[in-house]
Amino acid sequence: MKIQKIETDEAPKAIGPYSQAISAGPFLFLSGMLPIDPKVGKIVETTIEGQTRQVLHNIEAVLKAASLTFEHVVRMEVFLKNLEDFQAMNGIYAQKFPQAAKPARHAFQVARLPLDALVEITCTALV
Numbered sequence: 001m002k003i004q005k006i007e008t009d010e011a012p013k014a015i016g017p018y019s020q021a022i023s024a025g026p027f028l029f030l031s032g033m034l035p036i037d038p039k040v041g042k043i044v045e046t047t048i049e050g051q052t053r054q055v056l057h058n059i060e061a062v063l064k065a066a067s068l069t070f071e072h073v074v075r076m077e078v079f080l081k082n083l084e085d086f087q088a089m090n091g092i093y094a095q096k097f098p099q100a101a102k103p104a105r106h107a108f109q110v111a112r113l114p115l116d117a118l119v120e121i122t123c124t125a126l127v
Contacts, residue, residue: 010061
């Protein structure tokens, strides 16, 4: 099985020893995406809605680098600083998945996220 690193300048650079995504067999595994604006290299948005939009934009950029779209995503994991932001995050998230077969998903509240982000999302896509 061939393992290939997927990278794009349209999403934030990894802030640690990991890849934006790895293609392995029939799957693309994306690392957790933070709401970092890749143009400025930091978190700009302060609301859960704005940060969710930025995270999904970053995910979309990495999927595009692998010639995929949100329709290829089979599983998502959402990490929230505050579970009370679930509905607001979910409203933005739902806009990216209008298809009938939406990805399987987990959503968790966590004590803290890197760079004090409000949300981080990771996903797996079928190549």
